[in-house]
Amino acid sequence: MITLGIESSCDETSCGILSDGDNVLSNVILTQEIHSEFGGVVPEIASREHNKFIYEIVEKALNNAKVRMDDIDLIGITNGPGLIGALMVGIAFAKGLAMNYKKPVIAVNHIEGHILANFIVSNIKLPAVVMMVSGGHTELILMKDFGRYHVLGRTIDDAAGEAFDKVARILGLGYPGGPKIEKLAEKGDENYLKLPIAIRKELNFSFSGIKTAVMYHYRELSEKDRELHRADIAASIQKAIAENLLYKVEKAVGTSKPESLILSGGVAANSYIRNKFEKFSSEIGVDFYAPPLKLCTDNGIMVAKAAYENYIRGTATYNLNPVPNLKLIEV
Known part of the structure; x- marks a missing residue:
């Protein structure tokens, strides 16, 4: 067919x-x-x-x-x-x-x-916890079978990819922001700026606070310090987004007991986030899948x-x- x-x-x-x-x-x-x-x-x-x-x-x-x-x-x-x-x-x-x-x-x-892009190249055991992350969507989903889904949490404001784009704009990097942030972050200190995990008690996400914190911090810097710390800010926002995603994923995995963890969507192309998810999956003994770039x-x-x-x-x-x-x- x-x-x-x-x-x-x-x-x-x-x-x-x-x-x-x-x-x-x-x-x-x-x-x-x-x-x-x-x-x-x-x-x-x-x-x-x-x-x-x-x-x-x-x-x-x-x-x-x-x-x-x-x-x-x-x-x-x-x-x-x-x-x-x-x-x-x-x-x-x-x-x-x-x-x-x-x-x-x-x-x-x-x-x-x-x-389902993941299922083209991999034979994935179900049920699976799916972290769907893109410029327009951030959804944490329990996939019981093909066509059988339960949304555990979603963003209440900005999607993760949208946060990347907005911070890239603040830093003067242009659009699309995700790849530009990732590349710049390679030269930065991810511990430069401490950014919070939002909505700790729920499985919903919020990224607008992280973006706003970066905006206010950047405004306070001199032109010299902006240039000096641009890569540090990029690395910090990348780390914060990864931590926010994984915090909720860890809670979902703990209650859902899945066979697999799936990362999908445009942000799944981010190698830093992929590596963090793969490391987490290895630590808890759950198979990890992300689609080819x-x-x-x-x-x-x-x-x-x-x-x-x-x-x-x-x-x-x-x-x-x-x-x-x-x-x-x-x-």
């Missing part, structure tokens, strides 16, 4: 083609670099860029996979969460393909796609995987309306 997945929820236009649920035939990703000059994603520009390049991306994915649309058995398309205009571009294109080639098309939850960012192959798993299990969603604030269905 060959599944074609299309992703257009934010600033990546992507198409992935998957055979039999685990054989990646192609995965083409176009990141919209135009947003860097604005310091963040501009929704209207994102929609326009998706519309400009989506045909080219899908065509390239088909060519790379050495298949034609006639060979495709199923189409998956992200219908949320995400930017409504961006979602609409992908949905309209997927509908057109489905109608023209008479193929079934199903909606995919973007968050579930990120989770190519599958951390938004991509079409994760959409294809989620579409395939839902289709073969009879849990597919055929309502293709865009839902910007779509939540995981908890079972």
Whole structure:
């Protein structure tokens, strides 16, 4: 069975083609670099860029996979969460393909796609505690089985990736902030600035306080000290975000007794955070999984995987309306 997945929820236009649920035939990703000059994603520009390049991306994915649309058995398309205009571009294109080639098309939850990206390359024992971390989402999830999720906690304000972006802006590093913070942090002292763990009694997250603490500290520094301690601040915020994530993960693992710990989403590409999670998992004797770096960012192959798993299990969603604030269905 060959599944074609299309992703257009934010600033990546992507198409992935998957055979039999685990054989990646192609995965083409176009990141919209135009947003860097604005310091963040501009929704209207994102929609326009998706519309400009989506045909080219899908065509390239088909060519790379050495298949034609006639060979495709199923189409998956992200219908949320995400930017409504961006979602609409992908949905309209997927509908057109489905109608023209008479193929079934199903909606995919973007968050579930990120989770299931891990299952393309690994045979993971369940139940698993999943730490989903990206620019728009920070959710702690208990995955009991495919399609069976329980959200243990989520951010009440900024997502972890959003905190990286905002601190990068404060430090004058530009967008996207996560990779820039990580690179600068390699030269810094992570113990320079003590930042708190928020909401200790719950499994929900809060990163706005950390960002605000950095902002006030940075404002108080002279120009000379700003330059002197920029790398130290980057290392400190990276450490603080990792500690906040792991504090809640440790509590969740203690009560849920999972077989595995999964890190997913764009922030999973951060090597410092990956290493901290891997070390923690080793210490408690739980298997750890994080996707290959190519599958951390938004991509079409994760959409294809989620579409395939839902289709073969009879849990597919055929309502293709865009839902910007779509939540995981908890079972």
